[in-house]
Amino acid sequence: MCKGSQVSSKLATVNRKDVTLLVLLLCAYHTMKVSFQIKLFISLVLFFSGLFILLGGYYYIDIGRQLYQEMSTRAKIQAEEIAIIPNLRKSVAEKDIPAIAEFMQQVVDRSDASFIVIGDNKGIHLFHSVYDDRVGTTLIGGDNQEVLQGKSLTTIRQGGLGISLRSKAPIFNDAGQVIGIVSVGYLTSYLDTITLGKAINIFIAAVLLLAALFIFSWFFTRSIKKQIFSLEPREIGLLVRQQKAMMESIYEGVIAIDSNLRIEVINQAARTLLNLSQPTRELRGQLITDVIPAVPFFSRDAMLAKDTHDEICRFNHATVIASRVRIMLEDKLQGWVITFRDRNEIDSLSAQLSQVKRYVDNLRIMRHEQLNRMTTLSGLLHMERYDEAIRYLQAQSEHAQELLDFISSRFSSPTLCGLLLGKAARAREKGVELVFDPGCRMSRPAHLLVEAELISIIGNLLDNAIEATQRARLPHEPVEVLILQNERELIIEVADRGVGIDPSIRDRIFDRGMTTKRNGDHGIGLYLISSYVTQVDGTIEVSDNAPRGTIFSLFIPETGQILRPAPTLEDQNYAT
Numbered sequence: 001m002c003k004g005s006q007v008s009s010k011l012a013t014v015n016r017k018d019v020t021l022l023v024l025l026l027c028a029y030h031t032m033k034v035s036f037q038i039k040l041f042i043s044l045v046l047f048f049s050g051l052f053i054l055l056g057g058y059y060y061i062d063i064g065r066q067l068y069q070e071m072s073t074r075a076k077i078q079a080e081e082i083a084i085i086p087n088l089r090k091s092v093a094e095k096d097i098p099a100i101a102e103f104m105q106q107v108v109d110r111s112d113a114s115f116i117v118i119g120d121n122k123g124i125h126l127f128h129s130v131y132d133d134r135v136g137t138t139l140i141g142g143d144n145q146e147v148l149q150g151k152s153l154t155t156i157r158q159g160g161l162g163i164s165l166r167s168k169a170p171i172f173n174d175a176g177q178v179i180g181i182v183s184v185g186y187l188t189s190y191l192d193t194i195t196l197g198k199a200i201n202i203f204i205a206a207v208l209l210l211a212a213l214f215i216f217s218w219f220f221t222r223s224i225k226k227q228i229f230s231l232e233p234r235e236i237g238l239l240v241r242q243q244k245a246m247m248e249s250i251y252e253g254v255i256a257i258d259s260n261l262r263i264e265v266i267n268q269a270a271r272t273l274l275n276l277s278q279p280t281r282e283l284r285g286q287l288i289t290d291v292i293p294a295v296p297f298f299s300r301d302a303m304l305a306k307d308t309h310d311e312i313c314r315f316n317h318a319t320v321i322a323s324r325v326r327i328m329l330e331d332k333l334q335g336w337v338i339t340f341r342d343r344n345e346i347d348s349l350s351a352q353l354s355q356v357k358r359y360v361d362n363l364r365i366m367r368h369e370q371l372n373r374m375t376t377l378s379g380l381l382h383m384e385r386y387d388e389a390i391r392y393l394q395a396q397s398e399h400a401q402e403l404l405d406f407i408s409s410r411f412s413s414p415t416l417c418g419l420l421l422g423k424a425a426r427a428r429e430k431g432v433e434l435v436f437d438p439g440c441r442m443s444r445p446a447h448l449l450v451e452a453e454l455i456s457i458i459g460n461l462l463d464n465a466i467e468a469t470q471r472a473r474l475p476h477e478p479v480e481v482l483i484l485q486n487e488r489e490l491i492i493e494v495a496d497r498g499v500g501i502d503p504s505i506r507d508r509i510f511d512r513g514m515t516t517k518r519n520g521d522h523g524i525g526l527y528l529i530s531s532y533v534t535q536v537d538g539t540i541e542v543s544d545n546a547p548r549g550t551i552f553s554l555f556i557p558e559t560g561q562i563l564r565p566a567p568t569l570e571d572q573n574y575a576t
Contacts, residue, residue, distance in 0.1 A: 040224065044217035052206050059202060064195045068165060071186050072154045075113065075167035079184040080152060082107060082116070083169040092171050092180040095120060097135060100127045114190055115161055117183040121148060126180065130161060139181065143168065147181050156188065163188045251341070253320070256327075258335040261288050261300065273342055274316045292316055297324065303336060312343060312531040319343040319535065410440045411483070419455055420481075423462045432469045433478040434462070442485040447558045448536040449490075457532055458483070460525035461494040461552055468498025468550065477549075490556040497549035501542070509542070529554075536560075 082088065091099040100118055108116055108129045118127035119139045128134040143155050147168045154167040166185030170178045228236060247254055253270030257263055266283050270276075274292065276283065283291060288298055296302060297313045309323045322340035326333060380389035403424060407417050424434045446454050465479045482493040501509060510530035533540055538556040545551045 038221075040221040041217050044220070045214060048210060048213050048217075052210060056199070056202065056206060060195065060199050063198050064191075067191055067195055071165055071191060072167060075165065075184045075186060076152060076154055076169070078111060078113060078116075079167045079169035079182045082184070083171045083182045088118075089171055089173065089179070092118065092120065092126060093173050095126065097126055101132075104129065111184070113184045114164060114187040115183075115185050117181075117185075119144070119181040119183070121179050121181075123148070123181070139183070144181060148178050150178055161185075161187060165191065253340045255288070255338045256335060257288050257338070259333050261298070262286065263288055263291065264335065270340070273318055273320065273340065275318070276316075297322060304333075312535065313340070314535065315340065406436060410436075411442050412444060413442070413451065415451055415455060416442070416458070419459055423459065423466075427462075427466050427479065430466060430470055432466050432476050435478040435480050437480065437482040437484075440481070440483050442483055442490070444485070446485075446490055446556065448538075448560065449532065449556060453532045457529050457554065458492060460529055461492065461554075464525060465494050465496035465498065465550075465552075468500070469496050470498070472498045472548065485558065487558060489558050490554075492554040492556070493551065495545050495549065495551040497545060497547075500544065500548055500550050506542070510540075 085103075087103055088100065090096075091103065104116060104118060104127045113129075116127075116129040117125065117134075117139065120126055123139045123144045125134045125137050125139060140158075143153060146153055147170050150170050150172075152167070152169045154165070156163065156165050164185040164187045166183055168181055168183045171180035171182060173179045231239070247265065247267040250267060250269060253273045254265070254267045255263060255270050256265035263283055263286050266280055271278075271280070271283075276291065292298065292315050295313055295315070297308075297311065302308075303324065303326075307323075307325050311322050311324075313320055313322045315322070319342075320340040321343050322338060325337050327335045327337060377389055380386075404421065407420050411417050411420070420434075420436075427434045445451065449457075462479070462481070469476050469479055477497040480493075480495040482491065484491045510526050530540065533554055533556060536556060537560070538554060541551075541553040541555075543551045543553070
């Protein structure tokens, strides 16, 4: 089997060259700047081509090995069968060359062997199926000695016709003595031709299969390209990095959840606001209700019904302003994106803005009032009615001082005092009077409400009452105000005799955007009031004020646990 080993070695060398060439092609391919579709197509083609080359090489070697084994067995059987034929044995014993030739020609005609040779016990040709002139010459190959000793032998040797696979069997006489040799052989060139023919058939099938794979690869890459929106992998990677950087730099908390309410994305700001210690990779895949205790904001029915914007919620003991938007792809729900921000931050900015606005309004009102007073005083002086001018000045001063003394003595908060004085002046400008109940008193800050929330509640109630009174028929009756704090609760009551509330919208007056006002940016005041009062377990009562108008009564607990500590700068640790 030496020849088979040589063939295998050559094929292995060829395959190593093919693999080396394939690796070089892959390296060159990766350095090319081509589209992802082309790269993927070439990758698939090169992969399958390399796979077929390796499989083809292995199959070629295996076919050659099997063929040599099969032919060696066939040659051995033929040689041994020919060696036991009685007529041949007799002719070889007598060295009757014509008889041997006549008989063996019949055998040759029925055999597929490349050659059949008969020799005597001295290694001399008695018959050669190819060359008749070899009769009488010595057998070639040097492997006859073992056969003459009575052993059958199969070898690959150089013979008279070339390198061949041949099997030799001894011819015995009746006494058991070796009298001759039978050699049946197949030329290796003939065997290689058979192997090559089989390999060509396999190659044709492989080419057809590769063509089918090329077509499949092209359409497969087109489908992949379509699914990634014609983006290149490097572009996708860049987008992912940009998205991550953007998410982590957003000041607001951002959470993306899938259609099964499982977290897909959560940024650092969200983890900080929610006081979550787990890393992002552990939070990903968890139910949102496992991370944030169940709140109506995450009710599946509410989420499916509509999106929401700027809704006040409590997430993990933090009061936030949250928005929720559905993610739709080809009319199919993919999930939701929730954004939220610490309400205290919003309130701080809102309080600052409201304070500035109040200052501006108060200055404008005071300027307008002073202009009116100066105009009146100027007229009295021009008419030389000096006594009336003096009485006018005294009356104006006394009224303003009485209101200032009352408010400053009943309320300890300077901000609240400023608000009530400003609202009183503004009401007078609009032809409405604010009347404070003698029982008004608030000697300490509200237990559960921060000052900004309290100012927002009272300011919105007074604005609504003044507006409703203005819309009523003349004369305008005063707006009555009661702010009373005791040990159990804070009572805020504002009663007007304005136009009242339409019964058709009474159940929706606390909804965001609901308003009966004719102009301006409205529809948020009552919504904020309801949100602030509800979050501290307070109650709101709305009743009719006879003969007309409305009474708003708020009852805010002064006992219980403070749910929201005042934030500090150290606590505001947002991702950047």
